[in-house]
Amino acid sequence: MATTTANEYPASTSELDETQGAPGYIAWGVLLWLGAMHVGALLAFYPGYFSWSAVAVCLILHWLTGGVGICMTYHRLLTHRSFATRPKALEYLLTIIGCCASEGGAVGWVADHRRHHAHSDTEEDAHTPRRGFGWAHMFWFMTPDVTSRHTPAYLAKWAPDLERDKVHVFLDKNHLLFPLLLFVGLYLVGGMSWLVWGGFLRTILVLHATWLVNSATHVWGYRTHETRDDSTNLWWVAIVTYGEGWHNNHHAFQTSARHGVRWWEVDMTYMAIRGLSWIGLVHSIRMPKMPRKEAPVATRTIGAALAAGPLHRGDEPELVAAS
Numbered sequence: 001m002a003t004t005t006a007n008e009y010p011a012s013t014s015e016l017d018e019t020q021g022a023p024g025y026i027a028w029g030v031l032l033w034l035g036a037m038h039v040g041a042l043l044a045f046y047p048g049y050f051s052w053s054a055v056a057v058c059l060i061l062h063w064l065t066g067g068v069g070i071c072m073t074y075h076r077l078l079t080h081r082s083f084a085t086r087p088k089a090l091e092y093l094l095t096i097i098g099c100c101a102s103e104g105g106a107v108g109w110v111a112d113h114r115r116h117h118a119h120s121d122t123e124e125d126a127h128t129p130r131r132g133f134g135w136a137h138m139f140w141f142m143t144p145d146v147t148s149r150h151t152p153a154y155l156a157k158w159a160p161d162l163e164r165d166k167v168h169v170f171l172d173k174n175h176l177l178f179p180l181l182l183f184v185g186l187y188l189v190g191g192m193s194w195l196v197w198g199g200f201l202r203t204i205l206v207l208h209a210t211w212l213v214n215s216a217t218h219v220w221g222y223r224t225h226e227t228r229d230d231s232t233n234l235w236w237v238a239i240v241t242y243g244e245g246w247h248n249n250h251h252a253f254q255t256s257a258r259h260g261v262r263w264w265e266v267d268m269t270y271m272a273i274r275g276l277s278w279i280g281l282v283h284s285i286r287m288p289k290m291p292r293k294e295a296p297v298a299t300r301t302i303g304a305a306l307a308a309g310p311l312h313r314g315d316e317p318e319l320v321a322a323s
C-alpha cells in the first residue's frame with residue numbers, strides 16, 4: 001500500500017483513496033484561532049461595546065481587508081496575475097493588508113486556490129461542495145487531508161513564483177503578526193468597542209464572506225458559461241465579497257481582472273483596480289474576451305499550467321494582455 005509522509009506530495013490522489021477524508025489530522029492552531037474569533041465576535045451583542053465609530057471602523061476594515069486584501073490582492077493579483085502594481089512594493093503592502101483578514105499567509109492561500117481552479121469540483125479539489133456544503137465552506141482547511149496540507153512540496157508545486165520571492169515568503173511565515181498588530185492598534189485607539197467590532201466581528205464577517213465563494217457559488221445561482229465545474233453567479237455573495245460572487249464568470253475567464261461582466265453585475269473590486277490604474281499604481285489589467293466559441297485566452301491559467309507539472313524559472317505561463 002502506498003504511504004505518504006507529511007513532506008511528500010502524492011503523485012496522484014489514486015494513492016490516497018484509503019486516507020482521503022479519514023478522521024485524524026486536525027489543524028488545531030487554525031481551529032483555536034477561528035474559535036476565539038467567533039467567541040470574540042459574540043461580544044458585539046453586548047450593548048456596552050457598541051458605538052457608531054466602531055461600526056464605521058468595522059465597515060471600512062471589512063472592505064480594506066476583505067475587498068482590497070483578499071479579493072483584489074490574494075485572489076486577482078497574486079493567484080491569477082490579472083493586473084500588476086507599480087511599484088512592486090505596493091504588492092507587498094497590499095499583501096500585508098490581506099494578512100489582516102486572518103485567512104493565513106498568501107503563499108498557502110494562492111496554492112490552494114490555483115489547485116481549486118486546476119481540479120474544480122473533482123476529487124482533487126480541496127473544497128468542492130460535492131463533498132458537503134460545510135466541508136467546502138470551512139471544514140476543509142480545519143481537517144485537511146494529505147492532499148491539501150501546506151507541505152514545502154505542495155507550496156513549491158502550486159505557488160513556485162511566490163516561493164521564489166523572499167519578501168512573500170517572509171510575509172507568509174509571519175502572517176499572524178499583522179492581524180495581531182491591528183487588534184492591538186484598534187484597542188489602543190478605540191478601546192474594546194473598536195477591538196470587538198473592527199477586530200473580531202469584522203474578521204468573522206470577512207471570513208464567512210470569502211468562504212461563501214467556495215460553498216454557495218458552487219451550489220446556488222445562475223450559470224452564464226458552460227464551464228467544466230459547478231461554479232455559479234450569485235448576486236448576494238457578490239455584494240458581500242465586492243464582486244467575487246460572479247464566480248461562474250470568473251471560472252470562465254480566470255485571469256480576467258473583471259468578474260462582473262453584464263452591466264448590472266456590479267464588481268467593486270474591478271472598480272478599485274481601475275481606480276488605482278487611473279493614478280498610475282496599477283497596469284497590465286487583463287480583461288475577458290467575449291464572445292468566442294473556443295476557449296478564451298483568459299482561461300489558460302497559471303493553475304492549469306501548474307497541474308501539468310512543476311515550473312522552473314522562465315517557464316511561467318505567459319500572461320497575455322487581453323484587449
Ligand SMILES: [Zn+2]
Pocket residue numbers: 116120213214218231247251
Ligand atoms: Zn470556484
Ligand SMILES: [Zn+2]
Pocket residue numbers: 075079080113117250254
Ligand atoms: Zn480564482
